[in-house]
Amino acid sequence: MRDIAEVLEALKAEPYTEKEVCAPHSGVITFTDIAEGAKVHGFTGMWKEIPGTHIATITREKNPRKVLANERGVMQKVYRELDGTFVESGTPLGVIRHYLTRQEVVSRLLKESLYAFCAPERAKYYFTPDIDTKVKMLGCRTVTIHDGMELFIVSRMKREVPLCYSGPTGIIYDVYFDQQKNVDAGAPLIVVCPPDQQSAVEDVVARVQSEWVEGE
Amino acid sequence: MEWEKQLHQLADRLNYIKDIFPGKHAEDISELENGLAAARERFPDCAAAEVQAGLAALEDLFFRTECRLEDKLTPMDKVRIVRHPQRVCLRDILENVYDNYTEIGGQGEHTNDPAMVIARAYITRKRNGDVYHQPVLVIGHEKGHGEEFRNGGSAKPWGNAKAKHYMGVAETEGIPIHAYVFTPGGYPLEDYPGAAQQIAKNIYEMAGLTVPLIAVFSEGGSGGAEAISLADRRLMLSHGYYSVISPEGAAAIEGRLRGGARASADLVERCARDLHLTAEDNLKFGYVDKIIQEPVLGARPYHYEFFRTVRQEVLRATDEVVLKARGLAPLRAAMLRRLRDRELNLDEFFVSWKLSRAARQRLVEMRQNKFIKASYGEVRNTRSVMGRLGDAWSEQWWEIYNRLIYDLYQRNRRTFGNVVEEVRSEWEMFKIRVLKPWNKLRGKTEEVAVTSEEELTTLSDWDENSRSGWNWVSKKAREDRAVSCPYSAQRGCMDMWAPDLYDEFAGVCSTCGHHFPMEYQWVMNNCFDEGSLYEFNTEVEAGNPLNFPDFDAKIADAKQKTGLKSGCITFEARIDGVQCVVAILVGSFRGGSVGVAEGSKFVAAADRARRKRYPFIVYCHGTAGIRIQEGTHGVIQMPRCTVAVRRYIEAGGLYLVLYDTKSYGGPVASFLGCAFYQFAIRSSDIGFAGPGVIKNTTGIDIAPDHHNCYKALSRGHIQGVWDRRDVRVNLRQALETMGGRNLYYR
Numbered sequence: 001m002r003d004i005a006e007v008l009e010a011l012k013a014e015p016y017t018e019k020e021v022c023a024p025h026s027g028v029i030t031f032t033d034i035a036e037g038a039k040v041h042g043f044t045g046m047w048k049e050i051p052g053t054h055i056a057t058i059t060r061e062k063n064p065r066k067v068l069a070n071e072r073g074v075m076q077k078v079y080r081e082l083d084g085t086f087v088e089s090g091t092p093l094g095v096i097r098h099y100l101t102r103q104e105v106v107s108r109l110l111k112e113s114l115y116a117f118c119a120p121e122r123a124k125y126y127f128t129p130d131i132d133t134k135v136k137m138l139g140c141r142t143v144t145i146h147d148g149m150e151l152f153i154v155s156r157m158k159r160e161v162p163l164c165y166s167g168p169t170g171i172i173y174d175v176y177f178d179q180q181k182n183v184d185a186g187a188p189l190i191v192v193c194p195p196d197q198q199s200a201v202e203d204v205v206a207r208v209q210s211e212w213v214e215g216e
Numbered sequence: 217m218e219w220e221k222q223l224h225q226l227a228d229r230l231n232y233i234k235d236i237f238p239g240k241h242a243e244d245i246s247e248l249e250n251g252l253a254a255a256r257e258r259f260p261d262c263a264a265a266e267v268q269a270g271l272a273a274l275e276d277l278f279f280r281t282e283c284r285l286e287d288k289l290t291p292m293d294k295v296r297i298v299r300h301p302q303r304v305c306l307r308d309i310l311e312n313v314y315d316n317y318t319e320i321g322g323q324g325e326h327t328n329d330p331a332m333v334i335a336r337a338y339i340t341r342k343r344n345g346d347v348y349h350q351p352v353l354v355i356g357h358e359k360g361h362g363e364e365f366r367n368g369g370s371a372k373p374w375g376n377a378k379a380k381h382y383m384g385v386a387e388t389e390g391i392p393i394h395a396y397v398f399t400p401g402g403y404p405l406e407d408y409p410g411a412a413q414q415i416a417k418n419i420y421e422m423a424g425l426t427v428p429l430i431a432v433f434s435e436g437g438s439g440g441a442e443a444i445s446l447a448d449r450r451l452m453l454s455h456g457y458y459s460v461i462s463p464e465g466a467a468a469i470e471g472r473l474r475g476g477a478r479a480s481a482d483l484v485e486r487c488a489r490d491l492h493l494t495a496e497d498n499l500k501f502g503y504v505d506k507i508i509q510e511p512v513l514g515a516r517p518y519h520y521e522f523f524r525t526v527r528q529e530v531l532r533a534t535d536e537v538v539l540k541a542r543g544l545a546p547l548r549a550a551m552l553r554r555l556r557d558r559e560l561n562l563d564e565f566f567v568s569w570k571l572s573r574a575a576r577q578r579l580v581e582m583r584q585n586k587f588i589k590a591s592y593g594e595v596r597n598t599r600s601v602m603g604r605l606g607d608a609w610s611e612q613w614w615e616i617y618n619r620l621i622y623d624l625y626q627r628n629r630r631t632f633g634n635v636v637e638e639v640r641s642e643w644e645m646f647k648i649r650v651l652k653p654w655n656k657l658r659g660k661t662e663e664v665a666v667t668s669e670e671e672l673t674t675l676s677d678w679d680e681n682s683r684s685g686w687n688w689v690s691k692k693a694r695e696d697r698a699v700s701c702p703y704s705a706q707r708g709c710m711d712m713w714a715p716d717l718y719d720e721f722a723g724v725c726s727t728c729g730h731h732f733p734m735e736y737q738w739v740m741n742n743c744f745d746e747g748s749l750y751e752f753n754t755e756v757e758a759g760n761p762l763n764f765p766d767f768d769a770k771i772a773d774a775k776q777k778t779g780l781k782s783g784c785i786t787f788e789a790r791i792d793g794v795q796c797v798v799a800i801l802v803g804s805f806r807g808g809s810v811g812v813a814e815g816s817k818f819v820a821a822a823d824r825a826r827r828k829r830y831p832f833i834v835y836c837h838g839t840a841g842i843r844i845q846e847g848t849h850g851v852i853q854m855p856r857c858t859v860a861v862r863r864y865i866e867a868g869g870l871y872l873v874l875y876d877t878k879s880y881g882g883p884v885a886s887f888l889g890c891a892f893y894q895f896a897i898r899s900s901d902i903g904f905a906g907p908g909v910i911k912n913t914t915g916i917d918i919a920p921d922h923h924n925c926y927k928a929l930s931r932g933h934i935q936g937v938w939d940r941r942d943v944r945v946n947l948r949q950a951l952e953t954m955g956g957r958n959l960y961y962r
Contacts, residue, residue: 049920062697
């Protein structure tokens with residue numbers, strides 16, 4: 001866990017991620033007329049059925065195959081010097097700069113500055129009755145938890161077993177599960193915030209929500 | 217005030233005219249507007265008599281203008297009339313045409329599909345002081361004057377299922393059905409029971425329904441309309457339309473518009489004209505039997521005289537159908553003649569609608585004949601007169617031959633054979649018992665053949681497929697290049713060399729099993745015995761029966777590209793020696809669309825299979841639906857071919873459909889979808905409407921695998937998914953295990 005202000009400063013200094021577009025296999029590269037600075041998009045649609053922007057075509061054994069953008073953003077670099085040459089699998093063909101959205105910034109802040117306690121198996125999860133009452137009456141941020149505390153009930157096919165929390169002491173900052181639905185193994189159940197950082201986290205998240213300017 | 221009310225009604229009529237003629241007849245419309253405005257200004261200060269006279273003059277002006285506009289109606293204007301919220305709807309008809317009715321398929325929006333209304337109604341008739349209540353089942357689409365939940369009369373698959381269920385009820389109770397078609401088309405979602413599948417089931421059901429069925433068309437939108445309209449009499453409202461596709465849809469296709477782009481008004485108007493969708497056109501083609509005249513500019517709920525006309529016409533149609541089904545005894549013929557008298561008040565004339573079992577059979581036969589003969593005159597057949605005579609003679613010969621061989625000789629031979637077999641068994645047993653002591657004395661033991669001992673005691677050999685390759689190999693296999701599987705990103709498929717993929721692998725990805733589309737010749741030449749193919753009806757050619765602009769060149773181009781004369785190939789072939797009749801819908805010929813030529817070849821093939829008692833296999837290499845440029849000539853192939861299929865199945869044959877690549881539209885929603893045995897080659901898509909059409913009509917995004925054959929399998933549309941390389945083996949298995957009682961090899 002890092003200090004949230006520190007994470008935010010790092011994100012402000014570099015409010016984007018850069019992803020290389022690489023050759024999926026060896027072959028001769030032919031770039032489309034895409035220019036540096038052009039906007040591109042990755043796979044979109046409800047089922048990701050709409051292909052991304054066509055960046056280049058790679059031909060191997062007379063088999064032309066499109067190289068598509070896999071991220072939304074702008075083309076930061078296009079290695080046009082490779083046009084018409086034979087490249088090996090994994091050769092970078094360009095770089096897409098993806099500017100972080102508010103949602104992504106908040107998600108990264110919480111991920112890096114808070115502790116996530118994840119589901120050990122696919123099942124339905126409940127808080128133990130006393131915690132559940134407290135969460136419902138006063139909200140999750142009033143509940144302080146510590147390592148070894150019996151916090152959850154795991155319910156799967158009529159089998160119910162207690163689950164103890166393991167991790168740093170802190171308050172439950174947010175709850176990510178619904179009692180009616182199954183949670184997959186590895187999915188976060190709660191995120192835990194050290195008590196001294198709670199106000200700082202809330203403040204930073206609120207600032208991000210209201211002030212963060214999304215890039216192109 | 218009374219005059220204000222009347223002015224309000226005239227304003228409504230004016231708005232209606234404006235809606236029907238958008239941007240047209242500006243002079244007439246402004247004359248009416250001025251007249252109305254002047255009246256509004258003048259009447260408050262006028263005496264009552266003067267107001268009356270002014271109103272009469274205004275009414276007269278409106279009537280004269282409407283009559284003038286009526287003469288100028290274009291087909292697209294009629295489409296707008298039919299779609300207008302003021303148009304009469306089924307509820308108006310139930311209220312005004314029938315004496316009493318009870319909705320039985322739900323009430324209002326409290327039903328599984330408010331677009332489909334079912335009602336038990338009755339009509340009261342009198343004769344010589346006696347009163348007769350004649351019950352009838354009314355089925356129809358309800359547009360509900362624009363009520364949103366009615367979905368514009370576009371019935372969902374479960375709505376059509378409801379209609380089919382109640383058709384069965386009417387059949388059980390022996391009452392006639394009156395079907396009112398007010399639909400722009402079927403709702404194109406494949407959720408259970410599936411749009412295409414359910415329409416196909418409905419058409420199949422109606423092809424054998426043993427009660428009189430009268431259909432009245434107002435808005436007949438392709439497959440949706442066919443779902444309830446395979447009727448003994450088809451009546452059509454004079455301002456209605458009956459078409460294979462909406463003019464806007466046809467314009468989008470003709471204008472090659474994509475992504476929901478809108479066609480220009482001119483193009484839509486032209487397509488409406490070229491589709492020949494009006495009542496007059498359909499009467500001329502013979503797809504409707506009679507036109508019911510509407511008031512000027514179309515019937516609206518306050519045209520009470522129109523409802524009387526509808527009542528008289530549906531009564532006349534039902535009476536005629538019943539009398540004809542009973543057979544034309546002199547008395548009935550006289551009654552029929554009287555029915556043709558237009559002045560006759562049918563409310564004071566009584567014909568019982570009860571039918572004997574024989575009459576019911578006759579009714580079905582007459583209905584089937586009517587549809588089999590539909591569009592017969594539109595077929596372009598270049599076969600010589602002598603050739604056709606020869607075909608007719610050959611058909612008759614096969615009929616006689618098969619009756620002699622299979623009905624007379626084979627049946628008796630079987631009985632005789634059984635007796636001989638039993639006698640022989642007894643004789644063998646007798647011989648063994650008698651000769652046993654003698655053989656014992658000679659020390660002769662019963663010999664067991666070495667070969668049979670071996671067969672019984674050793675494992676059988678693995679019988680390798682003797683065919684090392686395929687008889688027919690695609691041209692694509694000659695290209696020296698690699699091919700990627702479209703699913704390589706998700707499934708990690710490796711590139712394949714084209715000669716391997718299209719030859720040895722039969723177009724199947726060696727990693728994930730995805731089936732690449734192959735030419736129709738692959739199945740045609742690799743799944744039937746070599747040299748056993750005999751093509752028939754080769755002279756039937758696809759044409760342009762509606763003289764659709766520029767279509768002659770397109771069809772000629774398709775013929776030249778494919779080397780075929782139509783999109784349907786019919787032939788006889790053998791599978792391991794078993795003879796069968798096969799029809800192929802070729803996806804590369806105008807997208808596999810079905811028109812008059814294809815329908816006629818299909819009907820002839822079904823008939824040939826029935827006469828010869830051969831199994832009938834349909835390989836749908838691909839079909840985009842009914843050929844829109846042939847208009848209702850195309851759409852009538854749906855009931856026509858389904859009737860042929862029903863006749864074949866009821867004669868005891870095996871009708872099997874095998875889908876490949878993409879199969880959509882009318883054929884799937886009728887003669888293909890009604891088969892009891894439907895299979896698909898892996899990676900094929902099956903459905904009613906393609907993804908683009910679904911998005912445009914319903915606004916719903918559908919998953920990329922919405923039409924996938926496994927989805928069709930899950931909802932019970934098809935019975936199995938086959939690997940292309942197993943088609944021959946599976947067909948052989950099907951010939952052995954499926955089908956009816958009347959196959960020559962059983």
